[in-house]
Amino acid sequence: MAQEIEKKFLVSGNFKTQITRETRITQGYLSSIPERTVRARIKGDKGFLTIKGIGNASGASRYEWEREIPVTEAKELLEICEPGVIDKTRFIVPEASGLKFEVDEFYGDNEGLTVAEIELPTEDHPFNKPNWLGEEVTGDSRFYNSMLMKNPFKNW
Numbered sequence: 001m002a003q004e005i006e007k008k009f010l011v012s013g014n015f016k017t018q019i020t021r022e023t024r025i026t027q028g029y030l031s032s033i034p035e036r037t038v039r040a041r042i043k044g045d046k047g048f049l050t051i052k053g054i055g056n057a058s059g060a061s062r063y064e065w066e067r068e069i070p071v072t073e074a075k076e077l078l079e080i081c082e083p084g085v086i087d088k089t090r091f092i093v094p095e096a097s098g099l100k101f102e103v104d105e106f107y108g109d110n111e112g113l114t115v116a117e118i119e120l121p122t123e124d125h126p127f128n129k130p131n132w133l134g135e136e137v138t139g140d141s142r143f144y145n146s147m148l149m150k151n152p153f154k155n156w
Contacts, residue, residue, distance in 0.1 A: 059139020
């Protein structure tokens with residue numbers, strides 16, 4: 001079983017001088033219940049189908065299964081997703097020890113929200129926290145993309 005371990009933070013400073021790559025992402029949810037989310041995503045010119053399980057007690061670790069699918073199929077799946085689409089740009093920012101931050105800048109109903117995630121090999125793996133990294137929100141379900149489509153940032 002594939003486990004995803006990540007920590008999530010608000011962004012409170014300028015990270016854009018350190019970007020090495022950026023990609024536009026559009027995604028929707030075929031199922032957004034906490035026990036299992038099923039997501040269709042268009043990332044750049046590729047399509048993906050992702051299933052995620054419920055997180056552990058800390059919210060940092062959960063099952064994740066993802067497969068690339070033709071972008072035409074991803075577009076078809078987006079048509080039958082639950083209401084609310086996530087639209088964002090993902091920026092890749094290297095971390096000093098060789099890991100990377102994925103920084104998502106949201107648009108539409110989530111405009112003004114910028115969140116950074118870092119995938120780790122273990123929950124207690126050390127990493128360098130740059131000065132633009134703000135409050136940790138790992139495990140705070142309000143910041144899950146599947147929740148942002150139901151209760152967008154503009155409503156907070």
